[in-house]
Amino acid sequence: MTDTQYMAPQTLDEAVTAFAAGGEAARILAGGTDLLVQMGAGMVNPGVIVDVKKITELNSIEETADGGFVVGAAVAGAVLEEHPTFGKVWPGVLEGLNLIGSTQIQGRASLGGNLCNGSPAADGVPAMVAAGAVLTVQGPNGRRDIPVKDVPTGPGKTSLAPGEIAVCFTFPPRPAGSSDAYLRMIPRTEMDIAVVGVGVNLTMKDGVCTDASVGLGAVAPTVLLVEDAAKALIGSKLDAAALDAAAAACSAACNPIDDKRGTIAYRTKVAGVLLKRTAAIAAKRAAGV
Amino acid sequence: MSETTNKWIGQNTIRPDGAPKVTGSAAFAADTNMPGMIWGSVLRSPHAHARIKSIDTSKAEAHPGVKAVVTAADIVDFPVDTPFPLGIQDMRWMCRNVMAREKALFHGHPVAAVAATSEAIAAEACKLIEVDYEVLPHAIEIDDALAPDAPILHDFIEFEGKPSNIAGTLEHTKGDIEAGFAEADVIIERDFTTRPVHQGYIEPHACLVSVAADGKATIWSSSQGQFMVRAMTGLLTGIPQSDIRAIPAEIGGGFGGKTIVYLEPLATILSKKSGRPVKMVMTREEVMRASGPTSGSKSTIKIGAKKDGTITAAEGIYWLQAGGLPGSPIRGAVGCALAPYDIPNGRTFGYDVVSNRSKVAAYRAPGAPIGAFGIECVLDEIAEELGMDPLDLRLKNAAKEGTQAVHGPTYPLMGYVESLEAAKAHDHYKAPLGPNQGRGVASGFWFNAGGESSAQVNITEDGNVVVTTGHPDIGGSRAGIANICAELLGIDYRRVSVLIGDTATIGFSNLTGGSRVLFASSIVVTESTNNVIGTLCALAAKIWDIDPEAVIWEDGEARPAGANAGQFPPLTLEELAARANESGGPIGAGAQINTTGAEGGFGTHICDVEVDPELGTVQVLRYTVLQDVGRAVHPSYVEGQMQGGAVQAIGWALNEEYIYNKNGHVDNPGFLDYRMPVASDMPMIDTHIIEIPNPKHPQGVRGVGEVPLVPGLAAVRNAIHDAVGVRFNDLPMSPPVVLDALDMAEAAE
Incomplete structure (x- = not known):
């Protein structure tokens, strides 16, 4: 049995140094809502835990002059919910994050932690993929940007290099008539893990969809960006034929497994159903209804 | 007593366990600690079905911090050919469930347990126990177990003359079934399945056991029956029941699932061997793998x-x-x-x-x-x-x-x-x-259900009431008993404290189950309270120097039964309690009954x-x-x-x-x-x-x-x-x- 060292540095540079020095046995603690469960189950036994909740950059929310947002990777769900404008511009991203766990968990859980945990069923991720969000990471070799869609590489795996820490997410400015939504299927009403999750990001002009993006979770080893679904929506009035085509594209993109949370057939069908429902909510929001 | 005149029966009086539970002061099983206490951890079978050829605990016993190890060899054996029923259980199966004996029968079945100075050391020491398993094919579902080539779990079980996984049958009949179907205009026949489901209590099984130097054991645990805990632990450890005091904790849900022991016998043996109090708390995973669901x-x-x-x-x-x-x-x-x-x-x-x-x-x-x-x-x-x-x-x-x-x-x-x-x-x-x-x-x-119940109703010196019963309260029995006792005595229910006694302080009471507790305990509390009222009336009669039959009990006080009995100012419960020593001394009564009529x-x-x-x-x-x-x-x-x-x-x-x-x-x-x-x-x-x-x-x-x-x-x-x-x-x-x-x-x- 090895002892676990805990540290809570004030600066990102300190955190990067400590995290890199800790090697494979080091773990980042943002909210800890996955890490502590994994430790409790004996799945990981970290040599060093680097708590990033005291680093300003990872815990701030900034609205940029052009209407974009920079959200710290460790910002808790409850904190982002209280931001005066983020949820108005990105309601789908926010509702995805806010679906994670209970009220208590919302005081800790973050978009960065949810993404870096690498779960295909992460509720915070599909809407970020649909939003075209970009993750900034910092490691021993400096900073770099990675589109969120390219971060997960498989269950529990990410494209972050050893020693790299998630710093913040950049959400682009968006034209008028834009909004987003996230829906998930769970057998209960809360406190559950997505069987399917769909994020849809839309721009509508005069009733026509001029831009669209679809993120799909829990149906493949990683969250997917479903470009064929987006293509089916763009240029349409979100009529039944367009929605059917987009739903079919989502079902076609599925590469799920049979497991305790759902069957292949169920997930494949439900992905299409949720696409239609999520698109309808996003369109309504985009129209300002 | 009738609906129209009841003052407390039928009232939503304040729950006696409410404030402690809401404020977090209620003591559940895992809340009890003792100086010198050590921790027990269970080694569980990694196989769904395996013959246990040998167990070597020497490395675990030599591990620093380990104080005791228990295996099936330490548990009293109940031979499979001699039925030994205890309530709804049979000790033949209980002794094999708390610790696998000849075979591990399911994934998670206890095989050994270790007590050590920390939970982590105990868990680590479990991994040092070497168990030689002969892994056997397993059957999980009913159809798997009934298949002609099914692995047979127990060679001592036969059905229709052949080794079988059918361990018993039960039949009820009335009339002539064939004649009945012949009379029918419509007959519908269907097949159904239901899945096993867990009781889902929030509080995992937990206990603290201290076997003192004089050999006397004290068990703090969460169960639906402290007497069931005492009896099963006694039988499985060989300790006489008179040397075991089982103290019921406040219970965090049972739903039937705590009418059985898992940890108490193991902790008792570990404590006896180590000379230290031993605490054991199941994880949720252990609860789900190894404690009883109901049948599929x-x-x-x-x-x-x-x-x-x-x-x-x-x-x-x-x-x-x-x-x-x-x-x-x-x-x-x-x-x-x-x-x-x-x-x-x-x-x-x-x-x-x-x-x-x-x-x-x-x-x-x-x-x-x-x-x-x-x-x-x-x-x-x-x-x-x-x-x-x-x-x-x-x-x-x-x-x-x-x-x-x-x-x-x-x-x-x-x-x-x-x-x-x-x-x-x-x-x-x-x-x-x-x-x-x-x-x-x-x-x-x-x-x-009815069954055995005991109660003691005591009047305090200041004229209030303490009722002790023997059943853990999982559904509001304390509140119900307070209402009934207050009704009978004609006093405010807040003057009645209802407590759950331990096995040393109240007479035998069967476990909380079968929807029996308020039924049975209100019978013994009613009898006890009526006896107390008789004592109070007799005391008033003595003070007034009249015949006891000429005294009635109404609205919490003794009164002359009528004009012929004489003119006396009533004597309240407080007044009578203060004057108890003028005749007969302390006021209280108990009852122990095998109740019927449920x-x-x-x-x-x-x-x-x-x-x-x-x-x-x-x-x-x-x-x-x-x-x-x-x-x-x-x-x-x-x-x-x-x-x-x-x-x-x-x-x-x-x-x-x-x-x-x-x-x-x-x-x-x-x-x-x-x-x-x-x-x-x-x-x-x-x-x-x-x-x-x-x-x-x-x-x-x-x-x-x-x-x-x-x-x-x-x-x-x-x-x-x-x-x-x-x-x-x-x-x-x-x-x-x-x-x-x-x-x-x-x-x-």
Whole structure:
């Protein structure tokens, strides 16, 4: 049995140094809502835990002059919910994050932690993929940007290099008539893990969809960006034929497994159903209804 | 005592356990600690079925910090050929369940346990124990266990002259079943399955045991019976019961699942060996892998009826999973299945089937929901076939006073018909339904129980009351007893403190189960309180120098019985308590009775659901429980029981399920993936309390807690059929199952 060292540095540079020095046995603690469960189950036994909740950059929310947002990777769900404008511009991203766990968990859980945990069923991720969000990471070799869609590489795996820490997410400015939504299927009403999750990001002009993006979770080893679904929506009035085509594209993109949370057939069908429902909510929001 | 004059019976008095639970000061099993305490950890079988060839604990014993190790060799053996029943258990199976003996019978079966100076050291030392297993093929499901080439779990079990996994059977018959079916105009026969479901108590099993240098053991644990803990621990460790004091903790949920021991005997032996107090607390994963769920089942149900709805014959054949050791609740299934109905020709038959799963434990009306499920589903189909309202079909065949049940007894006065009539008249039954919505009804029965109970009622020197009883309170018994004692004494209920005694401070009391506790304990409390009143009247008579028969007790004071008795100012309870030493001394009385007269309980449920036809999800929109409770001594607790039972039924019907992997391991041993309902899944469960007092009880009490789980599975299922036209005969009706069936139904059209 090895002892676990805990540290809570004030600066990102300190955190990067400590995290890199800790090697494979080091773990980042943002909210800890996955890490502590994994430790409790004996799945990981970290040599060093680097708590990033005291680093300003990872815990701030900034609205940029052009209407974009920079959200710290460790910002808790409850904190982002209280931001005066983020949820108005990105309601789908926010509702995805806010679906994670209970009220208590919302005081800790973050978009960065949810993404870096690498779960295909992460509720915070599909809407970020649909939003075209970009993750900034910092490691021993400096900073770099990675589109969120390219971060997960498989269950529990990410494209972050050893020693790299998630710093913040950049959400682009968006034209008028834009909004987003996230829906998930769970057998209960809360406190559950997505069987399917769909994020849809839309721009509508005069009733026509001029831009669209679809993120799909829990149906493949990683969250997917479903470009064929987006293509089916763009240029349409979100009529039944367009929605059917987009739903079919989502079902076609599925590469799920049979497991305790759902069957292949169920997930494949439900992905299409949720696409239609999520698109309808996003369109309504985009129209300002 | 009558409804119109009762002051406290029927009042929602403040719950005595409320403030401690809400403020966090209530002491549950894991809250007790002692100086010098060490920790116990259990090594569990990594195999679903394996012969244990040898166990070498030497490395673990040599590990720094380890103080004691226990294996099956330390547990008293009960030979398999000599039955040794204890309550609903048999010590032959208990000794093999707390610690695997010849074989590990399920994944998670205890094989050894270690006590060490920390939890981490104990867990690490467990890994140093070397167990030589001969891994055997396993059987998890009933059909696997009944297959001709099934692995046989126990070579000492034979059925029809051959080694078998059928460990027992039970049959009830009445009339001539074949003749009955011959008279029927419509006969419907269907097969059903239900899955094992866990009781889902929030508090995991936990205990602290200290065996002192004089050999006397003290056990603090959370259970449904401190005397059951004492008896089983004594039998399994060889310690006489007089040397064991079992102290019941406040209990964080039981639902039947804490009528059995898992940790106490192990901790007792570890403490005896180490000379240190030993604490053991299960993780949720251990609870889900190794503590009892209720049985999974399969059944074949056949019912015949005439065109006017009269049932001519009914038959139910049930197979219930027992887990790795015999003892599934077939009695509840075959006894309760047909109990609500006046049936001339009936037969129920149950098989107890062992397989490589954790041993089942009691769960709220054990077996009865399984028995009722298929019956209530087939009745729904017969009603549809005959074009009858399903409540009218039940009314037509309802058991009433004088009916002889298929399981044997002839019913006294009881309120099943009233529950059906109340359901028919209820607003809920007439409310309009929207698209994809449906309504189902079902009924259910539970035996209820009496049995041994002890109480002591003492008057304090300042004229207040302390009542001690012997049953852990899992459903409001303390509040109910306070109401009854206050009613009898004619004093404010706040002056009555009700405590649960330990095995050294109160007489033997059977465990909390069978919906027996308020029934039984109010009999002994009533007798004790009446004796106390007799003492008080005698004291007043002595003070007044009149005949004791000339004194009556009213509104908390002794009064002369009438003008002839003399003119004296009344003597209050306080005044008499202060003057107790003028005659006879301390005032108190106890009673110890094997109570009888518990009569069965009946209920009817109405359930509305909405099905999402694209996702297969089922939302329960509205739910009403109508039940004859005898007398609602504390109505909000009674409502809580009715609501809790219904919610557990809804969970069983819709989502709860153990998922086993191909190695025979539970793949969802936690609340995240074992999908019990959460609060937001449920509508407010409406209740309709019917009070047909039990004529054999001083306050008219019937058991309340178990009946409300029984009808729920079929009520939900019948509602889904009403909503979407598909009859589900297999539980759970989870979203993938429902969506698949809807797609198949659509394809068939």
